[in-house]
Amino acid sequence: MSYVGLGHGVHVVIGGAFPKCNTLVVVSGDVVVIDPGCPIESLRALLKTLNLELRDIDTVVLSHIHPDHITHAVRLNRVSGCRIAANEVTAPLFDDKEKMKEFLGFTPGQSVRHLWEQLVNDQMYGALDEGRVDEVLHNGDKIALDDITLRTFYTKGHLPDHMCLEIMEPAYLFAADIDCTDFGPFYGHPNSSIVQLKDSIKSVKERSYNQYISGHLRNPLVQDYRQALDRYLQHFDRRDELVMKAVAAGAKSVNEILEHPIIYPSLAGPVMLQFERWMIEHHVESLIRQGKLVESNGHIFLATS
Ligand SMILES: [Zn+2]
Known part of the structure; x- marks a missing residue:
């Protein structure tokens, strides 16, 4: 229908x-x-x-x-x-x-x-x-x-x-x-x-x-939209974790994170890759703001506590 x-x-x-x-x-x-x-x-x-x-x-x-x-x-x-x-x-x-x-x-x-x-x-x-x-x-x-x-x-x-x-x-x-x-x-x-x-x-x-x-x-x-929205919100944390994992595995820039796409793992071309890039940039910025990543000389690293 x-x-x-x-x-x-x-x-x-x-x-x-x-x-x-x-x-x-x-x-x-x-x-x-x-x-x-x-x-x-x-x-x-x-x-x-x-x-x-x-x-x-x-x-x-x-x-x-x-x-x-x-x-x-x-x-x-x-x-x-x-x-x-x-x-x-x-x-x-x-x-x-x-x-x-x-x-x-x-x-x-x-x-x-x-x-x-x-x-x-x-x-x-x-x-x-x-x-x-x-x-x-x-x-x-x-x-x-x-x-x-x-x-x-x-x-x-x-x-x-x-x-x-x-x-x-x-x-x-x-x-x-x-x-x-x-x-x-x-x-x-x-x-x-x-x-x-x-x-x-x-x-x-x-x-x-x-x-x-x-x-x-x-x-x-x-x-049950309230539960559905809770699940929807969890995607932010899940994606944060994947970005952290990529950095822990040695990625030092958004470009290097993009070598293994997180948002669109079965990548469908350059336009989707651009969307992926902008989303990962938002995550990196957010993780820096949260104190989980640090940026130095154009490279990103895990924050050491
Ligand atoms: Zn829209």
Whole structure:
């Protein structure tokens, strides 16, 4: 099945793992689509069961700027004339795709920028199309529909612009990339932050929801999300330990750690290796901050206590 109904006019269209994502569709007077990164045929198929079409979409909301989450936004706007809503950090990036590339670390001249653009155009076609955000949202802003209110919930760290969407009345959370996958949290850009992402995961855990909807699990409803988030948090420590092991085994730089990739052990090309590099850099920085590693003359060592 390519979609799941959660009652209250809330539906999830299954996109699953990167380079797709799960898309939330809320029908309550207006038709709102959150993160249109699922296969477009699946979105069309769900809408058909509701006697709706793509052109009936009123609003697209974006949780953050990642291409797998914004893929069809411009196309849906072209088809339906829908407004596009995004938060104050995402909006200028969506409006200017060069700014988006730089935000993600792919500045002009960056070594894999071109390959990343190719990956996006091959697998997330449309994500780099020029478009415009019509409504700029802020933390805690509400979008009121007939029987449903959506509320933004900023959850930085994965990227500085990441937010979750709360569906208030049934108390559901669309958690976007706090996705509780077995892969674990992703923070593979220069401006991602382990500290902020841990805080965001903890703040999600403190809130009470009747349904927790993952942006990437094929079975999108997370059972017992507090336990799932605890397991999700453990990935940070596990990866820290692997970095420590690599340094203990003689690696003296991020380059040397990358000889045996930790995040993507079965490495799928230079773009993934770049994500791996940025994530390992965040771990090294975090371990230095924790006093477990020291840096000297451009080399990293285990701290001796
Ligand atoms: Zn993302």
